[in-house]
Amino acid sequence: MTVTEELVRKRAEHNEGEICSLEELALHQQDIEKIEFLNKNCKKLRILYLQNNLISRIENINRLKELEYLNLALNNIEIIENLEGCESLKKLELTVNFIGDLTSVENLVNLGTLEELYLIGNPCTDYTGYREYVIATLPQLKVLDGEEIGKSERITAFQNLSKHYKTILKSQEDYFYKRVCRFLSVNVQALEKVQAQQRRETFSKKLEENNGDIEKIAKEFWQEKGPYTPESRTETYEFLRLQKEQESQKAASFEETKPRRKIFFAEDGRPYNINEPKIEFKFYEEIMENEQYFVLDIAAYKNMDTSLIDCDVQTNYVRVTLRNKVFQMALPEEVHPDKSSVQRSRVTGRLLVRMPKVKSSSIIEPQNTKWKRTTGSVEKTESKDKMKGGKSNFLTVGETTASVDWRNITNAEDSRSGDLEMQKRAPVHRRKERENSPSFVDNPDVPPLE
Template sequence: MVRITEDMVRKRSEHNEMQISTLEEISLHQQDIERLEYLDKWCRDLKILYLQSNLIPKIENVARLKKLEYINLALNNIEKIENLEGCESLKKLDLTVNFVGELTSVQSLKNLYNFRELFLTGNPCADFEHYREYVIATLPQLQWLDGREIEKSERIQAVQDLPFIQGFILEQQNRYLKKRAREKYEASKQPQAGEENGDNSTNPDESGNKENCGKGDGRWYTHINEEDQPKDSLIELSKDKTHEEKVDDFWQQKTSYTPESRIEVHNHLKELKEKEDKKNAPDQKPQRKYFADDGRPFNVNEPKVDFSLTEDDQNVNLDVSVFKHMDTSMLDCDVQPLYVRVTLKGKILQLALPEEVSVVNSKAQRSQVTGHLVITMPKIKPVLRPKQSQTETKTATKTVQSAEKKERQVPGQSYLEVDENARSGPDIAGIVHSQTASKAPFSGHAGRRREVEERQNSEGFVDDPDVPPLE
């Protein structure tokens, strides 16, 4: 059963910014609604209400809508005009193709001063003799009936004939109400008859005839006479028939024009649609498992991205080739002691780690150049190695280099080995003198120095301290 919900009303009020308290117009057509409710509490300012092509059997819960001007209830299961006396602003009521057979119920609209237009086309009461005259005489404020304007002369004639035609209307109405009661009784007995026969067949009165409806959408355009309707007959569908043949038999059976048959047609169409949708639905893939039964994590790469998982003595490193321009908000990283999980746009990359890591000290960084995601996870038990001295390191390096030379050596060829301790050539270490060395005068030859002996002072030389020394 489809009910009117607040979410449904809000979705239909986008033009009012999802505000339903101030909503003035709403369309709830073709929603398979089976009861009219809640709108008088949520939308008190409502002026226009569209409810056509539903399964509403009764007009109710609209008396508080004082501003309501137009309500469309065409193609529903309404059998009586009622509960509209409080809609003091109502101008137009559309009940096209319903099941209104109690024509005297139009008197409930008599006190609506603003009421101007009424549609009752396609209802059983519209087939009554003097139907139009009776409605015109009963509703003096009405100006349009079934799309035709009411003329003054027509109104005067209808008012004069009302005492005479009222008896005919009541007689036809009572005849229809008796027929309707019999249809309800037969409809209530049909499911039991189907059970007694041991199959899921239904009575023609309940199956919903498609000869008197349009294109299978639940719209009826003609009526079946009572004498043409088979009584106490069941549709016997052989179990050997295919599904298509059973569907054809269902549509070929005649039925009366009742709310029950319309609901039966609706349920049948709904069932066919569900079967068709189920048939055309793609095969659902089995749910992916991320862990074995014993709790061991699986390696999963749903986004199909390139990655590199390496380890050293201290850390386990993961480099994920994330798209450079992907927003970081689309990434999620989860490091666990035995596995790491990276979520990219809802798709999971999960890798089992070679050994247990520290979750608290793990780091995840995004490269600003390539956009890659680099996750560094320290090991719980890192490998500790002793530090080598500089001499041992050089010796090890020379040993490795010598081994590489021997591997590259071609048979029949020998290489000259040079002792690094034996010097060949001039020693250029002492070419440059230190700054503390005394400056010696140059000789005449460029680039050569000579030593000059210091001359002794003469006997009469007096050293005057005020005289500066010669350079």
């Protein structure tokens, strides 16, 4: 798989699908084997993630002049190359690759902005004097493999550069010799092909024996020991790809073979009660405009679109389909399907189905308090748990059915009766007028006091 325009646009949703102005792009875990398309079409890139792929060579990114961060960890790269044109590169990650040619870091000398370099997990990190050689070769570096480079360490690296250079060349020769002997030898190459073919045949046989169940075989595959090479990593990715395909096929076959309930009626034609979506509902009767109705209140999913809901009312049952899941209820009496109505709440999403009955019958009143209008009177009924002594209280507008004893309107049991008796027994203090003094003279010319 290579980098294509379709893939880049799909991963550029955060930039409204625009490629030319794209500054950050994540293409990790896409099984990419070759870098293409980015060099000419994404020149504004500043951050590029390409880790965990199958890239074997660094190419087609040397025109990204504004690139500051490049992540190529967990790939099959063996040589550091084609990065001379990335003038703004500050951080380069090449963790866990197969870089054995350590002298290829000299291709980064002209990148004056490069500050951080990560080479952990590569064969070159096992060479004697690896760290000092890289520090002396790239004086612009500030961080190598996550560790800051001090002044004394840099001075020591420059002093020992010539000595480490010879050692590193010898280590490189040994590494490439083993690599060549392993993969260019006719016997070893033939042996690798035979072993790979045997592994494929064994794998296919085990798949047939386990009826396509790859989980049991995966454990054996991961426990098997093998060489750590770019080819072995490619084989691992192929196994992972096959594992994903098997899981997707298994999921698809499970959906196809999943049993679906198609029996909605008994042999005698009686409809079943079915609740496949496992939703809550209420079923009761009510009177509207002198007609008796069956009412079905279904707690439909609040965020489900109304186009995914289908309601079918028949004479003896009602069926509601919520996205291929059926809710069906048998009705105790026949109803008028053509006069039925369905409403849905915009706030809660509940579905209300009203179905008028064909024949009127007595309705069982609920036990909570309600007012019932009758001819010539208004009658209040109370629940049995609130009635005391089996007595019923009536509020009538017509003739009086019971007289009220006004003399005993205040009972002795009333809490206010004690206060009334205390008021009767309390002495009444009347206001007395003061007698006139002996020197009082009643003068009619004096005006009265106001």
